Amino acid sequence: MTDKQLLERISQKDEEAFRMLYDRYRRLFFGWVLSRLNDEDASCDLTQEFWISVWTAPEKIQCDDTGSAKNWLLRHISFGIMDYIRIQCKRLEITDEMLIEQKIRVMAYTHVQEDINFLELQQLIDDILRNLPPLIRKVYELRCVRNFSAKETAKVLGIAESTVYNNLSSALICLRNELTLQYTTNDSGKLKILLPILLLLLN
CATH class of the missing domain: 1.10.10.10 (Winged helix-like DNA-binding domain superfamily/Winged helix DNA-binding domain)
Structure with missing residues (x-):
């Protein structure tokens, strides 16, 4: 079953379909976050929020021509990583925050999201x-x-x-x-x- 088919079922609050999508990508996405944050607790929190967003708003997720949502989901969770980095920089008063903000704004454009x-x-x-x-x-x-x-x-x-x-x-x-x-x-x-x-x- 393709991601697109699973997402259609998730939009009807099909818990089995959600579990199938979760099992398909949970290791990949958690590993993606952990390898970039190097913080297991923060990675768990971020990925949990990510999966909640998948459950609550599956209609926002875009699939490619093969019915796969992997690239869109990776982009989405990467934006979460960027937000986390920005929050940490503010908390720790990192001096190159302006540079980080610039990178985050670059990622925000819709046409960039579609191209990456x-x-x-x-x-x-x-x-x-x-x-x-x-x-x-x-x-x-x-x-x-x-x-x-x-x-x-x-x-x-x-x-x-x-x-x-x-x-x-x-x-x-x-x-x-x-x-x-x-x-x-x-x-x-x-x-x-x-x-x-x-x-x-x-x-």
């Missing part, structure tokens, strides 16, 4: 990671893609937890540097929108 495809975001990251040393790449995969804890990652790879943290830091620094370079040199309008979002989420 998060498969492109992942492709950008994959291209960069492909050129990194194997250990750094594996640590990033386990921590940020498969959502392993630092302890689990260390056990799987047979390395110290401190090595996990160091390699993950190296991966994120490399990603930020490469994405910054692409942002300053690429003429694609779509990438000019995508790259600042990636850079913010990798901070």
Whole structure:
């Protein structure tokens, strides 16, 4: 059953359909949030609010030509991440709040929401990671893609937890540097929108 069909049933308050959609994406969406916030409690709260919004307003969710809502849902939950970052910056009085506000406003335009495809975001990251040393790449995969804890990652790879943290830091620094370079040199309008979002989420 496609996402579109499930959403139609959810609009009629079909709990089974909601459970099916939830089971389809819960790991992906929670992992997406957790890998960007690095805060399990905040990630749980944000994803819970996200799923409540799916239940209460399924008619707002847009599907692609194949009936999939994944990209729209990823955009929606990413906007929630942006809101969380903005609130945290205000609470902590972060000095670069103006920059973050600028990124949030960029994401707010409807035509941008329609254009962004998060498969492109992942492709950008994959291209960069492909050129990194194997250990750094594996640590990033386990921590940020498969959502392993630092302890689990260390056990799987047979390395110290401190090595996990160091390699993950190296991966994120490399990603930020490469994405910054692409942002300053690429003429694609779509990438000019995508790259600042990636850079913010990798901070």
